Amino acid sequence: MDRFLYIAMSGAKENLYAQSINNHNLANADTHGFRQALADAYTAPVRGPVYPSRDYVQVGNEAIDFTPGPxxxxxxxxxxxxxxxxxxxxxxxxxxxxxxxxxxxxxxxxxxxxxxxxxxxxxxxxxxxxxxxxxxxxxxxxxxxxxxxxxxxxxxxxxxxxxxxxxxxxxxxxxxxxxxxxxxxxxxxxxxxxxxxxxxxxGSNVNTVAALTRLMELSRHFEMQVKMMDTADSLEQTSNQLLGIS
Incomplete structure (x- = not known):
């Protein structure tokens, strides 16, 4: 199986994590004194016998935005x-x-x-x-x-x-x-x-407009990752068909 599928899967998994953080912020937009959380992620290169051209996504520690609210x-x-x-x-x-x-x-x-x-x-x-x-x-x-x-x-x-x-x-x-x-x-x-x-x-320091915009961005990113997984699956099926030709 092409490792490309696992790359896309890791991106979708961490994208869901970022969505949960953003949704939590939106849910507390009216909570007095609330400090919004920031989803922190970084790339982890895949090392091995092949050319190092692929990176997984890893989640870092949750950060807090201490900017004062109104x-x-x-x-x-x-x-x-x-x-x-x-x-x-x-x-x-x-x-x-x-x-x-x-x-x-x-x-x-x-x-x-x-x-x-x-x-x-x-x-x-x-x-x-x-x-x-x-x-x-x-x-x-x-x-x-x-x-x-x-x-x-x-x-x-x-x-x-x-x-x-x-x-x-x-x-x-x-x-x-x-x-x-x-x-x-x-x-x-x-x-x-x-x-x-x-x-x-x-008040809360959550900017609802920015959080809603971020929510749409994360949704589009997740859809892209799912399409990448579908593409990886399609490529795998095509490869199997080609290998099956005698």
């Missing part, structure tokens, strides 16, 4: 957007530390500050607990200030500060739960240079 004004006191680079530290479901740009926060029934997904937001001393309050304000440095329930209008109390971090993006990866984590598994120390904007949320 800011959307909400006017809500517990909505925050990270300005520039940086992340909000949260506690993942497995108890580990993770990072997010989604700043649509809320206080649950027992006073724990959580993300929209229900993950506890971390401060310098662990998950942030907020006492009953009449009003709440989050400063640019992440400091949470409240007017305690029943207190005078001019009585304010600083509760805790949201841990804002700015890790090296080369040391970050996205795990199966959709959260960003450090590859080495070590907690990232807070960074005083990271600031947040209150009353705003960051």
């Amino acid at each position: 800011l959307q004004s909400t006017g809500r006191d517990l909505d925050v957007a990270v300005r520039g680079e940086g992340f909000i530290a949260v506690q993942a479901a497995d108890g580990g530390e993770a990072y997010t740009r989604a700043g649509n926060l809320h206080v649950d029934s027992v006073g724990i500050l959580r993300t929209e997904r229900g993950l506890p937001v971390l401060g310098d001393g662990g998950p942030i607990a907020v006492p009953p309050f009449e009003s709440i304000l989050i400063g640019t440095d992440g400091t949470i200030t409240v007017r305690p329930q029943g207190a005078a209008p001019n009585t304010l109390a600083a509760v805790e500060r949201i841990r804002l971090v700015k890790p090296d993006t080369d040391n970050l990866m996205r795990t199966d739960d959709g959260l960003i984590r450090a590859k080495d598994g070590q907690p990232v120390p807070p960074d005083a240079d990271v600031q947040v904007v209150t009353g705003m949320l960051e």
Whole structure:
């Protein structure tokens, strides 16, 4: 069998992988703070006793585009957007530390500050607990200030500060739960240079027009690979017929 068939098959296989990445990005075009994934592939030359004229396709590690998304004004006191680079530290479901740009926060029934997904937001001393309050304000440095329930209008109390971090993006990866984590598994120390904007949320950095255009391109590439496999099969049948002539 002509190895050309395997070349085309590897291209179609990795093309399907790229389509799944692109579809995942499109599905999260409206997810706050989402960072689109980039399908990384490279050629792997075939080496052997024949002339090295063929290359397979191999998939590299999934890359993340850390370009900031657009800011959307909400006017809500517990909505925050990270300005520039940086992340909000949260506690993942497995108890580990993770990072997010989604700043649509809320206080649950027992006073724990959580993300929209229900993950506890971390401060310098662990998950942030907020006492009953009449009003709440989050400063640019992440400091949470409240007017305690029943207190005078001019009585304010600083509760805790949201841990804002700015890790090296080369040391970050996205795990199966959709959260960003450090590859080495070590907690990232807070960074005083990271600031947040209150009353705003960051949108996804997925460009839907570009993603839809990419989807059509990938579909055409996949069809081309399938046609190449059909051509390889046709050539194989022709060769068999010629060899069968006595």
